[in-house]
Amino acid sequence: MSHISLIKVKIVDPNIDLLRQAVKNLAEEIGAEICGRIVDFYGRSISMRNIVLSIRNKTFHRGVGITVKDGEVNLKGDFFDVPTGEIRKLKLGLVKHYTALATASTLRSMGYQQIQSSKVKDAIYIKAVAF
Amino acid sequence: MRTVEVLIGSDGVVKVKYQGFVGSACYREAERIYNHLKKLGVNVKIEQVTPTAEAYITSSTTTKVTNHV
Numbered sequence: 001m002s003h004i005s006l007i008k009v010k011i012v013d014p015n016i017d018l019l020r021q022a023v024k025n026l027a028e029e030i031g032a033e034i035c036g037r038i039v040d041f042y043g044r045s046i047s048m049r050n051i052v053l054s055i056r057n058k059t060f061h062r063g064v065g066i067t068v069k070d071g072e073v074n075l076k077g078d079f080f081d082v083p084t085g086e087i088r089k090l091k092l093g094l095v096k097h098y099t100a101l102a103t104a105s106t107l108r109s110m111g112y113q114q115i116q117s118s119k120v121k122d123a124i125y126i127k128a129v130a131f
Numbered sequence: 132m133r134t135v136e137v138l139i140g141s142d143g144v145v146k147v148k149y150q151g152f153v154g155s156a157c158y159r160e161a162e163r164i165y166n167h168l169k170k171l172g173v174n175v176k177i178e179q180v181t182p183t184a185e186a187y188i189t190s191s192t193t194t195k196v197t198n199h200v
Contacts, residue, residue, distance in 0.1 A: 106171065109167065
């Protein structure tokens with residue numbers, strides 16, 4: 001039998017290596033760079049505690065850290081003057097890239113071969129074949 | 132040949148298409164995939180399941196009957 005499923009995903013207790021890679025992939029997509037420091041509106045350093053990786057681009061010019069606390073993935077930074085829509089977009093982008101990496105890893109471990117991953121507009125398309 | 136196609140949208144919605152499975156195997160495979168994903172920190176909530184035309188093709192077996200005298 002064959003079917004199509006529509007699912008919604010939520011990241012809880014992520015694999016840190018996959019999360020790091022997802023942040024790097026997201027950074028590449030949004031033209032951001034990995035940075036070692038994030039600052040507040042006044043230019044003061046924000047604690048890097050619990051931050052897995054931090055990135056910076058034009059929109060998030062003070063830097064934004066990706067944290068994991070109690071299994072939840074969150075963004076850390078001073079978002080004054082950053083449009084709310086951009087923050088939401090960043091969160092969803094992280095979920096998209098993490099889900100893509102986790103899906104490819106899952107299919108590989110289940111014996112699927114020829115796993116292809118490509119970008120289709122804003123989405124990520126993965127095709128896996130098992131013989 | 133079994134195929135799984137996944138389209139991960141930028142809105143948090145994921146579309147998964149299973150093809151080439153026999154009987155209800157695609158549902159079992161979906162379950163296995165979601166369990167694997169959960170172990171990697173991806174919790175899945177199924178919103179909608181739509182059988183495709185292929186869903187109505189069932190597997191068949193042929194048995195050869197031999198007369199023993």
